[in-house]
Amino acid sequence: MEKEYKSEEEFLKDYDSSKFDKLSATADILIFSVSSSKQENYRKLNNKHFSVLLVKRNRYPFKDMWCLPGGFIKLDETSEEAAKRILERETNLKHIYLEQLYTFDDINRDPRMRIISISYVALVDKNRLDDALYENASWFNMTIDENENKIKVNLDNGEENFDIVIKKTLKEMTTDRYKYTIEKNDRIAFDHPLTIVSGISRIKNKLEYTDIAFNLMPEYFTLGELQQVYEVILGKELLDPAFRRIIASKVEKTDKKRVDGGHRPSNLYRYKRNK
Amino acid sequence: MEKEYKSEEEFLKDYDSSKFDKLSATADILIFSVSSSKQENYRKLNNKHFSVLLVKRNRYPFKDMWCLPGGFIKLDETSEEAAKRILERETNLKHIYLEQLYTFDDINRDPRMRIISISYVALVDKNRLDDALYENASWFNMTIDENENKIKVNLDNGEENFDIVIKKTLKEMTTDRYKYTIEKNDRIAFDHPLTIVSGISRIKNKLEYTDIAFNLMPEYFTLGELQQVYEVILGKELLDPAFRRIIASKVEKTDKKRVDGGHRPSNLYRYKRNK
DNA sequence: TGAATAGTGTCTGTGAGACAATATTAT
DNA sequence: ATAATATTGTCTCACAGACACTATTCA
Numbered sequence: 361m362e363k364e365y366k367s368e369e370e371f372l373k374d375y376d377s378s379k380f381d382k383l384s385a386t387a388d389i390l391i392f393s394v395s396s397s398k399q400e401n402y403r404k405l406n407n408k409h410f411s412v413l414l415v416k417r418n419r420y421p422f423k424d425m426w427c428l429p430g431g432f433i434k435l436d437e438t439s440e441e442a443a444k445r446i447l448e449r450e451t452n453l454k455h456i457y458l459e460q461l462y463t464f465d466d467i468n469r470d471p472r473m474r475i476i477s478i479s480y481v482a483l484v485d486k487n488r489l490d491d492a493l494y495e496n497a498s499w500f501n502m503t504i505d506e507n508e509n510k511i512k513v514n515l516d517n518g519e520e521n522f523d524i525v526i527k528k529t530l531k532e533m534t535t536d537r538y539k540y541t542i543e544k545n546d547r548i549a550f551d552h553p554l555t556i557v558s559g560i561s562r563i564k565n566k567l568e569y570t571d572i573a574f575n576l577m578p579e580y581f582t583l584g585e586l587q588q589v590y591e592v593i594l595g596k597e598l599l600d601p602a603f604r605r606i607i608a609s610k611v612e613k614t615d616k617k618r619v620d621g622g623h624r625p626s627n628l629y630r631y632k633r634n635k
Numbered sequence: 636m637e638k639e640y641k642s643e644e645e646f647l648k649d650y651d652s653s654k655f656d657k658l659s660a661t662a663d664i665l666i667f668s669v670s671s672s673k674q675e676n677y678r679k680l681n682n683k684h685f686s687v688l689l690v691k692r693n694r695y696p697f698k699d700m701w702c703l704p705g706g707f708i709k710l711d712e713t714s715e716e717a718a719k720r721i722l723e724r725e726t727n728l729k730h731i732y733l734e735q736l737y738t739f740d741d742i743n744r745d746p747r748m749r750i751i752s753i754s755y756v757a758l759v760d761k762n763r764l765d766d767a768l769y770e771n772a773s774w775f776n777m778t779i780d781e782n783e784n785k786i787k788v789n790l791d792n793g794e795e796n797f798d799i800v801i802k803k804t805l806k807e808m809t810t811d812r813y814k815y816t817i818e819k820n821d822r823i824a825f826d827h828p829l830t831i832v833s834g835i836s837r838i839k840n841k842l843e844y845t846d847i848a849f850n851l852m853p854e855y856f857t858l859g860e861l862q863q864v865y866e867v868i869l870g871k872e873l874l875d876p877a878f879r880r881i882i883a884s885k886v887e888k889t890d891k892k893r894v895d896g897g898h899r900p901s902n903l904y905r906y907k908r909n910k
Numbered sequence: 911t912g913a914a915t916a917g918t919g920t921c922t923g924t925g926a927g928a929c930a931a932t933a934t935t936a937t
Numbered sequence: 938a939t940a941a942t943a944t945t946g947t948c949t950c951a952c953a954g955a956c957a958c959t960a961t962t963c964a
Contacts, residue, residue, distance in 0.1 A: 372695070372696065377747060380659045381659065381709055381710045384652075405942075421643050422643075432656060436742060439740050455807065463753050476660065533850065583943085600945095605926080619936095624943045626944085678915080679914070874953090874954065875918095876917085876919085876955085879918090880952080880953080881953085894963095901915075
């Protein structure tokens, strides 16, 4: 039998918050960037890679495995604030592109207790980072190989190299939507392989119909560099003229040039907001 | 000073889960559908509306206001399972299109305590519903009016009629992404106006590049009806030939016909998965 | 017969894909 | 001179927007 209250104030004064189940929540962040590796041939451009920042766990659970930077959400901060706090801790940067991705909450995703993970995607321009990373953190280049049924992501930080494989199964009641399950993974903690794959998929999609790519770029860039960023994320080559046509309205030419090697120098452009 | 553990088992046996902050979580569901209202003129088609199911709160907090169907997530169920449980309670239906929308977690979004809301969008075909709704629930037709800075949604269930107004402000560091803040709302509880607007926006977007619309349709439908569904959700009229071209590959003609009023009968179609 | 919806034909402009051609640099 | 990238020109084809036209029903 429930007591009758006359006002919200009266109700709240009486409220016993302990009668409902409670759980812990973490904010986990996919910090994506594009890295370039030097080429042997002085004429050639640097190779670019789509990369993600992972942290080596130095404590249980999943000790010695890699995981996404993350941390418990405090009672006096939102998940986004927690994400920003962690982002600053890992990269020393504020004002970074950040967007909520998905909330993962399988019952046994953490062996300790019920912990849900509110995941975020951050995009950073690696040029803004000093090389000094937070302890145990490392950039992994990703090579993505996707077909109808599976997504394979190879992760390589120069020292360790391993694959994660995710199985896609069509959800009933709909098309175009998949349920992801981990098929192979022995180096990444928790359900973070799912987070990685979801994040890649989100960024791939948004790349085509938004301007998020510019968050991965420095202030001045060449159209070739920009195109390479699109290419490594989309995982396919684009035709120069088509790319330039599409991108034309989003950039403005500057009077600077980049002299790069044994080939024609290129103009530097800057991001221009539309309208 | 942290104790050294030799194995994960040992660590877990010792683990004290009380040392981290805990909070409650609810699953809140936007149940969308398309309703049709009868026309006076026997020749005309029924008017269609994009509609959402709201529940009148009969207890504090926000007593007597409308809110989304929802409930606390139990420790032994995922948020999706909770959403399905609530969906079945409200509509008596299983196997409904359901997708996670966003996790809202402003610190003071609930006056009782820290409660985060993991929101879901469900799409139902109203024809599958018996009219007997769960207690206090009611379908509200939505009329959406959006410009660069604001989104106004008029809600009407035949008895009550009111507006919510949401202000859009561009997030820094990006284009195309907005922060939503409630500018006007006096009939809807919690931050649910934000949830409603986010859900509308998600469905509008997905309508154009996925097949979700068919989740709002009965098994057999006319192309005119399907077009109307697109029109009421997108909030604009479409040209018949263009619509039929686009949709052609997703439907198959059946030998049934719908005889409707003082005009030419139309063929009934069925959803056909692509390839 | 007329009002209403159902369904089709076709012109036009835009824009992506494809490929060729030209420009410029360091060694 | 050559290998490499930078940049532009242009043809074609697919397709969306626009609008006109025909078909069919019931009161």
